[in-house]
Amino acid sequence: MSDDVRALARARWRVALGLSALVFALYFGFIFAVAFAKEAMAVEIVPGLSIGILAGALVIVGAWITTWIYVAWANAHFDVKLSALNGKGAKR
């Protein structure tokens, strides 16, 4: 019983830490580029739209996508396993 909870906790931490690392890499990729690659960030893809502005918008979109991935995973996998555990607990 408690092994099942432990396994579910482990699974959640793996997903949570993996996605946190992804967001961290995304944002600090942007911040390091802003801090150390100013010229590259100034290049305009079309007139007015610099790589820097596009990258900033993509960081926000990336944050949306990662939260969506987490919620989709939690709803589809975590909640199902959790309600199975709760069911066992009720029968006990």
Add this chain to the structure above:
Amino acid sequence: MTSPPATSLGEPNFTAILFFFAFIAATLAITYWAARRTKTTEEFFAAGRAIGGRQNGFALAGDYMSAASFLGIAGLVSLSGFDGLIYSTGWLVGWPVVLFLIAEPLRNLGKYTFADVVSFRLRQTPVRVAAAVGTLAVVAFYLIAQMVGAGNLIKLMFGISYELAVVVVGVVMLAYVLFGGMIATTWVQIVKAVLLLFGAALLCVLTLAQFDFNPSALFAKAAETYGRDVLAPGAQVANPWDTISLGLALMFGTAGLPHILMRFYTVPDAKAARQSVFWATGLIGAFYLMTFVLGFGAMVLVGREAITAIDKGGNMAAPLLAEALGGTGLLGFIAAVAFATILAVVAGLTLSGAAALSHDLWVSVHRKGDAPREEQLLVARAATVVLGIVAILLGIIFKGQNVAFMVGLAFAVAASGNFPALVLSIFWRGFTTWGAVASIVTGTVASLLLIAVSPTIMMDLSGAESALFPLKNPAIVTIPLGFAVGVLVSLLAPETSAREAYDAKERRMIMGAE
């Protein structure tokens, strides 16, 4: 380009006053309704845990999007272009962190404050005292920022004196919180979030309509007028390590803000907590994307000179943009929205500070967790009044302080003092009572000390030639320090009972309280 028309900012504005009174009337009606439903401490601090996931998402957005983000970022972008976007992105990326690491465990483990989670399985008194200090430090700096911002803003928009403006905000906020508790605060925040998102979207559409709905054309026009530098990192990122340190504070500070963490206790379960961050991230992200357009729109359509003529810091860029696009009518609406924005944030801050005073210090420490229900509610309300008065006094004492600096301070303390202890207590079996106390105290004190010897204080404020610490934001040092001290102290003096109780904590973190 036509020169912008003279602004009517600072003169009594009929629409502004109309919207202002409509908002006050509507929110006081909500407060009256909420007051009749606020009979227990659980209703006062956690809205009876009956707020839905999506509702809480809107309320989180209303709690988080402060005047600093609406007026401050729009102003920063309008004056410095791209550099302002570092804040727009940084203030959003904290939310996924809250979702992945904090929201669900917090909901399952705690009652009203984040100290509930840190002190779980540890000794109550030392941890709660330390966490209350961390909470109150963040709340105080954040309150100063909001109250000073409110005073300046309302003075500029309605033409009343700074002190009167601060008192009005304090008294109206106190009415919401004292009588309506978390239920009233939640609905004020939801109404504010809807108004703010609608107002920002309206300004965006009106701005982009002048550029064939092509944001690139707007950015190109800005570059044509003020030089290509506005599209790239500039003066604000002169020291790369300062930029990185600021980024760290913004990203991890959100997960240590007591008024944000408190909102997760208002929903029925962990799933609703998860759902609420999903909504909040969507709404807040959309808002920060719109600040790109608002900032550049004000730069082009109002002009930098007109913006700095009203306020050197650029804080009036968004209201001026509203006036340029829709005359005094739209200006009045946006002014009222900005006022609502401040009220909602101040209410949330006051409530979280009151929870630290009454739930952590009075009930858990002083009464050892055993206080009659009536006394708990009475102390909660008394703490609210104390904090409301403190907020008004802070606003008046710190008149003229730089708002962005105070918000930065709050985020640095939240990220270095509260966040490491919260994460370690959730994730690490070996975390101990004194590890938690040392982590919170070191993170908080170190960030305050390093800010005191930073260039902002020593050079800009005191006029010294150089500063003892080279960075404006200490997070790059103090966040790792908070973690390191917490781990080290825990390893040096292990706590067997805390280690053994971790299984129960982990179980409850996943399964919830049964």
